[in-house]
Amino acid sequence: TITIRDDLWWSDGVEVTAEDYVYTLKNLMFSDWLNYPYQTDWQETVNGETVFVEPEVANETTFVIKRKTVDPEFLDGSIYSLTPYPKHIAIKYEGDVKAFTQAEEFNNLTYTGNLGPYKFKEWIRNDKYVVERNPDFYLGQDTGAPYFEQYIIKLFGTPAAVHAALEAGDIQYTGIEPEQVAKFKQMEGIKVYTVPTRSYDLIIYNLRNNGWEGLDNKEVRQALSMSIDKQAVINSIRLGFGDPAFSFIPKPSPWYTEEGVSKFGFG
Known part of the structure; x- marks a missing residue:
């Protein structure tokens, strides 16, 4: 259940409502005509079939998204990044991808x-x-x-x-x-700040049919990973700016933990 503020409006004075959010999802992002590139963020697999989640309007400031499966990343990865379009404007271009993408209101963000x-x-x-x-x-x-x-x-x-x-x-x-x-x-008037980031570099082993068959063995992959001096890589390539990573969750993340993490490689 998502509740939006009641003091939001579009440039023409029309109030932003839950209907705008649900319309954006069902008629734009889930549509075949607009070719929204991140449709999979709003899909789930149910009984072997890929289906969209089900958004519904509850009232003017509340809408509900129903799912059949559990996805712990759905809230942070999809809901928080959802940007609505004004239904009363977008509906004029619905079904016409050229008109929609060339609409002055959307290109100039005047709405x-x-x-x-x-x-x-x-x-x-x-x-x-x-x-x-x-x-x-x-x-x-x-x-x-x-x-x-x-x-x-x-x-x-x-x-x-x-x-x-x-x-x-x-x-x-x-x-x-x-x-x-x-x-x-060394330059006067310039300050250099070193700050942590949420990015990381990784080595990906080729497990496809055209890869070395030895990589199919988990212990081989672990042995290769154990042989990597991560700190040496950081020192030589990143000039010391970085920390050895043993998880895909970076240290600045509030979800970072070393509990239960197997550390392959050294540094």
């Missing part, structure tokens, strides 16, 4: 009302994407958010171009490669 902290302002292909402060943001009265009048995302073709822009002061923030850290730490 978003008070849903987000920023509003679309400008997009120059291969150059920059600009958003400006949304004075109607639903959290604005409580927190004063957002805190910037304008936000610009600059696009660059190469890492060298990014580095040059940072050195020149044309941009205020970017990620840099490990081999660039020492250089930028």
Whole structure:
């Protein structure tokens, strides 16, 4: 059961309701005509058959999604990332993928009302994407958010171009490669922060028919994994920026644990 706020509206003043969410799911994301790329996030296997979950409107601010099976990742992976479309606008383009994808309201994001902290302002292909402060943001009265009048995302073709822009002061923030850290730490006016991330690198063994048959043996795979000096890999490739990982759940995750984890490799 999902309950939405009762103080949300689209740009034309129409209130955002549970009907918008359910319409987005059933008529857009689950449809054949729109070719939504993440349909499998909303599917489950029941008695050997792949079916969609069942969203239903309960009232104006509440909708229910019924499942036949249990998926502990469904809430975090699908529900939290669900972005609704306004039914009263989208229904005009339903069934026509060209009209839908070229609709001015959707391309220019002029329909978003008070849903987000920023509003679309400008997009120059291969150059920059600009958003400006949304004075109607639903959290604005409580927190004063957002805190910037304008936000610009600059696009660059190469890492060298990014580095040059940072050195020149044309941009205020970017990620840099490990081999660039020492250089930028010495520059006046630039601060380098090392922060944990949720990404990880991994070795995947080929268990398909065209792979080495020895890899079908679990003990062989474990032996190969045991032989890897993970800290040496981190030191030589990541220049020390990283920690040995023994699970697909990264350390910054609130679900990280070492309990019951078999550690293959060393470091």
